[in-house]
Amino acid sequence: MLKVESLHQAYGGSHILRGLSFEVKTGEVTTLLGRNGVGKTTLLKSLMGLVKTREGSMSFDGRDITHLPPHERVKAGIGYVPQGREIFPRLTVEENLLMGLATRPGSSKIPERIFEMFPVLAKMMHRRGGDLSGGQQQQLAIGRALAMGPKLLILDEPTEGIQPSIIKDIERAIRMLAQTGEMAILLVEQYYDFAESLADQYLLMERGEFIMRGRGETMPQDGVREALAV
Numbered sequence: 001m002l003k004v005e006s007l008h009q010a011y012g013g014s015h016i017l018r019g020l021s022f023e024v025k026t027g028e029v030t031t032l033l034g035r036n037g038v039g040k041t042t043l044l045k046s047l048m049g050l051v052k053t054r055e056g057s058m059s060f061d062g063r064d065i066t067h068l069p070p071h072e073r074v075k076a077g078i079g080y081v082p083q084g085r086e087i088f089p090r091l092t093v094e095e096n097l098l099m100g101l102a103t104r105p106g107s108s109k110i111p112e113r114i115f116e117m118f119p120v121l122a123k124m125m126h127r128r129g130g131d132l133s134g135g136q137q138q139q140l141a142i143g144r145a146l147a148m149g150p151k152l153l154i155l156d157e158p159t160e161g162i163q164p165s166i167i168k169d170i171e172r173a174i175r176m177l178a179q180t181g182e183m184a185i186l187l188v189e190q191y192y193d194f195a196e197s198l199a200d201q202y203l204l205m206e207r208g209e210f211i212m213r214g215r216g217e218t219m220p221q222d223g224v225r226e227a228l229a230v
């Protein structure tokens with residue numbers, strides 16, 4: 001689905017990503033772990049075309065996207081839920097979801113599945129996004145990305161600042177999405193338990209490199225929790 005080869009990235013003279021290669025597969029959750037400042041968001045921005053690739057290549061669905069602008073990547077089927085959610089606070093829940101649909105020509109109806117996954121959004125359809133709690137805004141941001149019908153869903157720290165009961169709802173939703181087999185999910189997380197419970201594949205990043213990687217089920221014996229805490 002998504003294949004990245006030898007990706008290097010730098011801001012001015014500072015080298016941030018150092019030759020990353022990995023694949024994200026349909027029907028799987030790939031979790032990317034790493035502490036603050038190791039380059040996770042820079043990697044996601046590179047995947048979205050928000051930061052120009054310095055060196056290396058990436059392909060999506062068999063197509064080279066290394067130099068595609070962000071809107072073309074969205075059109076190709078990459079959905080991105082950025083850190084901090086970034087919903088439209090003055091638009092209603094419904095309008096926020098319709099903004100997601102806008103990238104999908106020919107469809108005008110918000111997919112029912114979004115409301116099955118996050119019933120609170122149906123209840124709050126006409127409330128302004130900015131009036132929702134942090135956890136509800138996160139659900140809205142995920143719902144908006146899903147309205148685009150992505151083949152790859154990228155989530156940047158969806159649990160950050162969110163209460164435990166809603167974290168459980170988000171976990172359930174991500175698992176359900178992966179199990180449909182319709183999309184690949186790339187999840188960036190610092191919250192180890194959440195990452196472990198969802199990972200089919202994991203990547204652990206340190207200073208712009210992967211220092212550990214493997215299947216999700218081997219995370220405990222690989223000592224990923226300990227490596228993350230160092």
Ligand SMILES: Nc1ncnc2c1ncn2[C@@H]1O[C@H](COP(=O)(O)OP(=O)(O)OP(=O)(O)O)[C@@H](O)[C@H]1O
Binds near residue numbers: 016
């Ligand atoms: N626009 C920028 N210009 C210069 N340096 C930047 C820029 N954005 C990020 N950096 C630096 O690049 C490094 C990696 O940042 P990045 O945001 O990718 O890390 P991160 O792993 O996502 O951390 P966090 O979890 O805090 O978001 C950091 O040292 C950061 O200070």
